[in-house]
Amino acid sequence: MATSNNELIRVEHVVKEFDGGAVKALNDCNLSINRGEVVAIIGPSGSGKSTLLRCLNLLEVPTSGSVWFDGVDITDKKIDLDLHRRKMGMVFQHFNLFPNMTVLKNLTLAPVHLKLLSKAEADEKARAMLARIGLPDKADTFPAMLSGGQKQRIAIAGILAMEPECIVLDEATAMLDPAGRREVIDTVLRLNREQGITVVLITHHMVEAERADRVIVMNDGEVAMDGMPRQVFSQVERLHELGLAAPDTVELLYRLRRDGVDVPLESLTVDECADTICRAFGEAEGK
Numbered sequence: 090m091a092t093s094n095n096e097l098i099r100v101e102h103v104v105k106e107f108d109g110g111a112v113k114a115l116n117d118c119n120l121s122i123n124r125g126e127v128v129a130i131i132g133p134s135g136s137g138k139s140t141l142l143r144c145l146n147l148l149e150v151p152t153s154g155s156v157w158f159d160g161v162d163i164t165d166k167k168i169d170l171d172l173h174r175r176k177m178g179m180v181f182q183h184f185n186l187f188p189n190m191t192v193l194k195n196l197t198l199a200p201v202h203l204k205l206l207s208k209a210e211a212d213e214k215a216r217a218m219l220a221r222i223g224l225p226d227k228a229d230t231f232p233a234m235l236s237g238g239q240k241q242r243i244a245i246a247g248i249l250a251m252e253p254e255c256i257v258l259d260e261a262t263a264m265l266d267p268a269g270r271r272e273v274i275d276t277v278l279r280l281n282r283e284q285g286i287t288v289v290l291i292t293h294h295m296v297e298a299e300r301a302d303r304v305i306v307m308n309d310g311e312v313a314m315d316g317m318p319r320q321v322f323s324q325v326e327r328l329h330e331l332g333l334a335a336p337d338t339v340e341l342l343y344r345l346r347r348d349g350v351d352v353p354l355e356s357l358t359v360d361e362c363a364d365t366i367c368r369a370f371g372e373a374e375g376k
Contacts (some may be wrong), residue, residue, distance in 0.1 A: 097255060097287050098122040098145065103154035105140050105310075114140040115151070116310035124254070127281050127288040129298035129318075132307030133332040138291045141307065142259050145289070146177055159254065178248030180261040184240040186232040192219070193228040196247050218246040222276050238269030242276050249280070256280070258290040262297065270294060295322070295336040299357045306331060323354040338362035345369070 098121060105115040115137045122128050132138050143149040144156055147163060147170060155162050163173050186195050196218065197211035206214065219225050222242045232240060241261055248256060256277060262270040274297050280286045290297065298304050304321040306314035308331050314321050322328070322335045325343040334340060338359060342352045345366070352369045356362045 095123045095125075096121055097124045097126075097159055098289075099155075099157040100141070100144070101155045101157070103141075103144060103151045103156060105137075105144060105149060106152045114310055115144070118154070118311055120305060120312050120315065122287065122289060124287055125281065125285045126303060127278065127301045128290070128303045128305060129301035130289065130291045130305045130307060131293070131295070131298050131333065132313070136307040137310040138307050139259055140310075142179070142257055142289065142291060145257060146174055146179055148179075175251040176253055177255045177257060178245075178251060178253040180241060180244050180248065180256065180258045182260050182263050184232070184237070184244065186240060186243060188232050191229050191231055192224075192235075192243055195232070195243065196250065199247075200250065214250055215246070218249045219243075221249060221280070222246045236269055236272075237265040238272035241265065241269070241273045245273075245276060245280075253286065255287040255289065258288070258292075260291050260293065262292065262294065270297065274300060295334065299336050306333070318357060319355045322357065325354060342366075 100118055100120045103115050103118045104113065106113050118137065118141060130138050130141065140149055144151050151164060155164055157163070158173060158177065161168060190198070193212065193215055196215035197208065200206040200211045201208050216225070216228055219228055222245055224239060224242055227235065227239065227243070235243065245256065258277065262273050265273065277288050277290070278300065281288050290301070292298055299318045299322065301318060304316065304318050305312055306321060313331060314324070314327065322339050325335045325339060328335050335343065336357055338356055338361070339354055342354050342356060342362060342365060345352050346354065350369050352365050356365045
């Protein structure tokens, strides 16, 4: 298949059925993601978000259609699936750390057990990964002493050891408090910015989605909307039709517009929203 040099992921006409076709989680789903992009996937419960991500890593095999990664059709049974999964690391909601092992032991267990690295090499690499995620002092700490955000950052460190081209987060911040969510998102955005790692994240938190380069909205197993955050979130009525809310700042501006205040809906941050409101009321007073 011909792809652009910058394209990393392409999903073509993917259908995923369960229960012998009684449930269609994905319905002719099509999308592409470029290298180095940060893409947020949002949608109501049951829209197919998690099924889509699981198809990207063949944790679910599409019923039909193709999933391409770096120019290779990963639905081809001849591919090296282990190699593909090292290139596309996944972070889930739950913290997959052994509670009776230190952080360093958690990070080195798999590469040493699989004989990919010697213990000394694994230790050195694990410490380097901890430095990359901003937790160099946690090597000898047990998981019970970590916050939820730190545990997810440790999971990301384990993925980084495999030198992935892409990190996929399947609602990885869902069980965290706001500070923990911010820690995790800040970490993956920094990895994207400094190392060019592609990031794909499913989230219910619009404050996370608004920080992405692109937002894809899923509904009924299909892509319903796709664009830059300002473009997608300014379409408030369409989001409401899909059972979603825009970020709080945009919802506030939408209510003001509905009440007759002439304001644009493209302001995402609190500062932008405040400036927009001040300008609108200042202009109104000057008339």
